[in-house]
Amino acid sequence: MRIIIAGAGEVGTHLAKLLVHENVETTLIDENQERLATLSDKYDLMLHQGSPTSVKDLKEVQADKADLFIAVTPYESVNMTSCMLANSLGAKSTLARIDNYEYLQEKNKTFFEQLGVNHFIYPEMLAGREIAESLKTSWLRQYLSFCNGVMVLAACEVPDHAVILNKPFKTGYFDHDKYRVVAIRRKADTIIPSGPDEIKANDLVYFITTPQNLDFVREQAGKESYQIKSVMFMGGSRIVREAIYCLPPGIDKTILERDREKCNYLADKFDHVLIINSDVRNVEILKEEGIHDTDAFVAATSNTEANILACLAAKHFGVKKAIAEVENIEYIKLAESLGIDTVINKKIIAASYIYQITLDADVLDVRNLVGLDAEVIEFKAKEKSKITSSKIKDLRLPHNVNIGGIVRDSTGYVVNGNTQIMPGDHVIVFCPASQIRKIETFFH
Amino acid sequence: MSTPFNYKFLFKILGVLLLVECVFMLLSMGVGLLYGEGCADFLPAIVTACVLGTAGVLAGQRASFHIGKREGSVVVTAAWLLFTLVGLLPFWTSGHIPSFTDAFFETMSGFTTTGSSILPDIESLPYGLLFWRALTHWIGGLGIIGISMALFPLFGISNMQLFSAEATGPTKDKIHPKISETAKRLFIIYVVLTVAETALLRLAGMGWFDAVCQSFSTIATGGFSTKQASIAYWDSPLIEYIIAFFMTVSGVNFSLYYFLFKLRGKRVWRDEELRCYLLILGVFVVVTTLANLDFSEPLTLASVEETLRHSLFMNSAVMTTTGFASCDFMAWPQFTWIMLLLLMLTGASAGSTAGGIKVSRVVLTGKFCYSEFKRMTHPNAVFPVRYNGHVVRDEVVKRTTAFVMLYGVITLLGVLALSCAGLGFMEAVSCMVNSIGNVGIAFGNFGAGGSFADLSDFCKWVMSFAMLIGRLEIFTVLIILTPAFWKR
Numbered sequence: 001m002r003i004i005i006a007g008a009g010e011v012g013t014h015l016a017k018l019l020v021h022e023n024v025e026t027t028l029i030d031e032n033q034e035r036l037a038t039l040s041d042k043y044d045l046m047l048h049q050g051s052p053t054s055v056k057d058l059k060e061v062q063a064d065k066a067d068l069f070i071a072v073t074p075y076e077s078v079n080m081t082s083c084m085l086a087n088s089l090g091a092k093s094t095l096a097r098i099d100n101y102e103y104l105q106e107k108n109k110t111f112f113e114q115l116g117v118n119h120f121i122y123p124e125m126l127a128g129r130e131i132a133e134s135l136k137t138s139w140l141r142q143y144l145s146f147c148n149g150v151m152v153l154a155a156c157e158v159p160d161h162a163v164i165l166n167k168p169f170k171t172g173y174f175d176h177d178k179y180r181v182v183a184i185r186r187k188a189d190t191i192i193p194s195g196p197d198e199i200k201a202n203d204l205v206y207f208i209t210t211p212q213n214l215d216f217v218r219e220q221a222g223k224e225s226y227q228i229k230s231v232m233f234m235g236g237s238r239i240v241r242e243a244i245y246c247l248p249p250g251i252d253k254t255i256l257e258r259d260r261e262k263c264n265y266l267a268d269k270f271d272h273v274l275i276i277n278s279d280v281r282n283v284e285i286l287k288e289e290g291i292h293d294t295d296a297f298v299a300a301t302s303n304t305e306a307n308i309l310a311c312l313a314a315k316h317f318g319v320k321k322a323i324a325e326v327e328n329i330e331y332i333k334l335a336e337s338l339g340i341d342t343v344i345n346k347k348i349i350a351a352s353y354i355y356q357i358t359l360d361a362d363v364l365d366v367r368n369l370v371g372l373d374a375e376v377i378e379f380k381a382k383e384k385s386k387i388t389s390s391k392i393k394d395l396r397l398p399h400n401v402n403i404g405g406i407v408r409d410s411t412g413y414v415v416n417g418n419t420q421i422m423p424g425d426h427v428i429v430f431c432p433a434s435q436i437r438k439i440e441t442f443f444h
Numbered sequence: 445m446s447t448p449f450n451y452k453f454l455f456k457i458l459g460v461l462l463l464v465e466c467v468f469m470l471l472s473m474g475v476g477l478l479y480g481e482g483c484a485d486f487l488p489a490i491v492t493a494c495v496l497g498t499a500g501v502l503a504g505q506r507a508s509f510h511i512g513k514r515e516g517s518v519v520v521t522a523a524w525l526l527f528t529l530v531g532l533l534p535f536w537t538s539g540h541i542p543s544f545t546d547a548f549f550e551t552m553s554g555f556t557t558t559g560s561s562i563l564p565d566i567e568s569l570p571y572g573l574l575f576w577r578a579l580t581h582w583i584g585g586l587g588i589i590g591i592s593m594a595l596f597p598l599f600g601i602s603n604m605q606l607f608s609a610e611a612t613g614p615t616k617d618k619i620h621p622k623i624s625e626t627a628k629r630l631f632i633i634y635v636v637l638t639v640a641e642t643a644l645l646r647l648a649g650m651g652w653f654d655a656v657c658q659s660f661s662t663i664a665t666g667g668f669s670t671k672q673a674s675i676a677y678w679d680s681p682l683i684e685y686i687i688a689f690f691m692t693v694s695g696v697n698f699s700l701y702y703f704l705f706k707l708r709g710k711r712v713w714r715d716e717e718l719r720c721y722l723l724i725l726g727v728f729v730v731v732t733t734l735a736n737l738d739f740s741e742p743l744t745l746a747s748v749e750e751t752l753r754h755s756l757f758m759n760s761a762v763m764t765t766t767g768f769a770s771c772d773f774m775a776w777p778q779f780t781w782i783m784l785l786l787l788m789l790t791g792a793s794a795g796s797t798a799g800g801i802k803v804s805r806v807v808l809t810g811k812f813c814y815s816e817f818k819r820m821t822h823p824n825a826v827f828p829v830r831y832n833g834h835v836v837r838d839e840v841v842k843r844t845t846a847f848v849m850l851y852g853v854i855t856l857l858g859v860l861a862l863s864c865a866g867l868g869f870m871e872a873v874s875c876m877v878n879s880i881g882n883v884g885i886a887f888g889n890f891g892a893g894g895s896f897a898d899l900s901d902f903c904k905w906v907m908s909f910a911m912l913i914g915r916l917e918i919f920t921v922l923i924i925l926t927p928a929f930w931k932r
Binding site for chain 1: 513604605608618620621622623625837
């Protein structure tokens with residue numbers, strides 16, 4: 001498979017790194033030589049300095065033979081133009097990063113396909129959705145739903161009074177069909193649990209379960225549930241606006257925005273949201289607007305450092321849940337260790353989303369787990385595929401791969417070693433990014 | 445520099461490479477068996493390589509493939525040394541080269557495609573060893589890592605860091621997004637050239653065995669011949685023309701053949717290095733031809749043809765750092781020796797199998813110097829160095845000039861060391877330039893058909909080391925010797 005990525009920004013680079021370990025011929029094109037130079041020796045890629053909108057450069061990287069052309073520069077118009085050029089040159093499929101909701105509407109799909117752009121990605125919208133999801137489930141660090149919400153992946157930090165602590169997996173305590181522990185993160189280490197492993201206090205535990213059993217998981221993990229009734233947003237960025245669209249009306253929303261013009265614009269858009277023209281660093285106003293009684297605080301400006309600091313300040317004022325958008329991938333683990341409940345990175349979300357397109361059609365969904373370097377994938381088991389040949393425990397799956405659950409006839413089931421997967425099942429698999437292609441062969 | 449050195453990776457790669465060498469030695473043994481020789485020459489070496497290789501692979505189990513610049517340089521340098529140490533065993537244990545120093549020199553000369561030999565009587569060697577001697581050239585020509593990547597993709601060695609530590613030239617261009625695929629394509633070009641030359645030499649009257657060995661040596665721009673008198677042994681104009689052609693062809697950047705194959709001929713012809721390479725070669729051939737013609741007698745077509753042929757052959761042999769000889773060039777006018785010495789320093793194109801400084805670096809340095817002159821008259825003007833129509837980044841120019849300077853300094857230090865050991869001026873200079881440029885012939889007693897056997901052991905070690913740093917283009921080897929490299 002030949003893939004050309006235009007734009008060596010963070011989305012492009014992260015995507016290239018995901019693809020590099022696999023049997024994919026990746027070419028990265030960017031105008032900035034410096035950005036390419038940092039990649040040249042480390043990764044097995046073809047790098048080309050040139051403009052993504054120049055026909056000559058596109059011919060040079062053989063865009064005509066590309067199976068997928070991905071334009072992820074920061075500029076929507078550049079992305080659209082280069083996708084159209086690549087398509088006219090002969091690229092089989094194209095994807096553009098955009099920041100306009102209009103392009104995503106179903107009714108425009110054929111129109112854009114005629115223009116030569118097959119897929120779109122709107123990272124801010126994906127990030128906004130994820131923020132809204134995590135606000136709905138307050139006690140969790142991460143909440144990803146699969147198959148229209150019949151299976152979920154949930155992650156939470158377990159306090160020292162949880163019942164699941166210090167129980168080795170080999171004792172069989174976890175062998176039931178209510179939930180399945182797929183991974184444990186202890187400080188910087190990721191553990192894929194096997195026989196002798198046990199959960200310790202303050203571990204971040206990843207469960208796969210069904211929404212009906214989520215309460216049981218919560219009890220087992222020793223967490224209190226609370227409803228989030230009020231949210232404060234720092235800055236009226238695009239991510240925040242997309243998050244607000246996804247939130248139910250019952251929640252009180254406040255936006256603090258420095259720029260007066262932007263405040264007017266926001267007020268025009270959202271009539272049920274309280275918009276305050278103030279800097280978040282102004283503690284007086286924060287107190288006045290009731291930061292003490294706010295349940296959740298979301299910082300999603302373009303400034304990572306400000307987001308982290310503002311969340312720490314909010315935690316200090318007693319906010320139960322703080323969500324920060326962290327742009328620098330290196331800072332994610334740092335932010336989590338500082339006590340910020342949920343960290344969102346739109347670039348990783350976007351890269352996982354695009355990555356899914358590069359996989360075969362029987363892969364329905366791929367989500368990256370921020371800070372864990374692992375992916376959760378939803379596969380569809382085909383007729384006569386290897387995965388349906390025997391019970392899970394006899395399958396000889398690759399190292400570190402964990403099957404979490406299956407969805408059969410729109411009902412979710414948690415699996416154990418004795419489960420037999422049937423053709424047509426949707427299977428939720430947890431695995432490190434490097435194993436995806438290997439596990440993919442099980443489903444053909 | 446915060447990560448600890450990845451020793452497991454080192455062991456694993458070295459182990460795998462030794463197993464690769466084992467395969468090549470088995471091949472040579474097979475050739476020996478074909479000619480009715482026993483296995484005794486190769487068995488000790490094969491067993492050693494096999495045992496050490498397996499041990500390395502076992503020690504390197506579950507090695508992480510995360511490596512930095514440090515591992516890259518150490519692995520490549522260690523691989524070349526280890527390949528030589530194991531590769532010398534057939535010569536040494538069979539008793540054909542009784543001295544360890546001599547065996548090391550001969551094998552290093554083989555792998556680095558130098559082609560300087562210490563053998564006083566090459567024809568006395570059995571076929572198996574002669575084949576192995578030519579094969580060392582062929583392996584070293586494309587590079588130990590490169591050939592392993594191309595031939596054995598199963599081992600999973602597909603690492604940019606390693607490849608670029610071994611490849612030649614100021615910039616490393618890929619012709620395919622995947623490094624293993626790039627290696628495979630280069631390898632195919634390499635094989636096609638070798639097969640073509642073998643067939644032509646066979647048609648020109650050489651025996652199969654000699655044709656194959658001579659082709660291995662030519663395409664790798666090595667210089668080991670199966671005959672003591674080198675190519676002059678056959679005394680056939682046709683063979684000389686064929687070899688001269690293939691030497692010249694092997695001095696061209698191999699990626700250009702790929703582009704030619706892909707019908708992107710324009711790009712090939714516009715290549716600045718190719719043009720300069722052919723231009724320099726052409727000018728030197730014409731000058732040496734004129735210098736060697738005897739104008740006191742009336743010129744005949746036959747004498748002009750012979751002079752032109754020898755001057756074409758020798759200039760090409762020296763510039764591509766092959767080091768074959770078709771005539772006794774020590775009988776030429778003295779200034780042509782200096783011209784040959786200049787060609788030894790220059791070498792042929794980057795990305796070819798040739799040694800030397802490389803034409804592209806010479807051109808870049810020349811352009812940079814010229815732009816400095818321009819900058820003196822217009823202090824505020826911007827004069828970027830252009831190459832192949834693109835502006836060259838400052839760091840590339842800097843590294844190139846540093847390389848050329850280091851090359852000069854190391855050569856001079858080597859000359860000093862060799863003359864301390866008692867070599868005459870001309871011998872010391874030519875031996876050192878010959879070793880670091882991987883050429884294969886020197887002047888004086890070491891000219892055409894000469895042997896390096898009479899050198900002292902000290903000289904042989906100095907020259908062996910110079911061959912290695914010349915082949916790995918200085919930085920890869922010398923960086924290991926700097927304290928900053930090991931500092932955390």
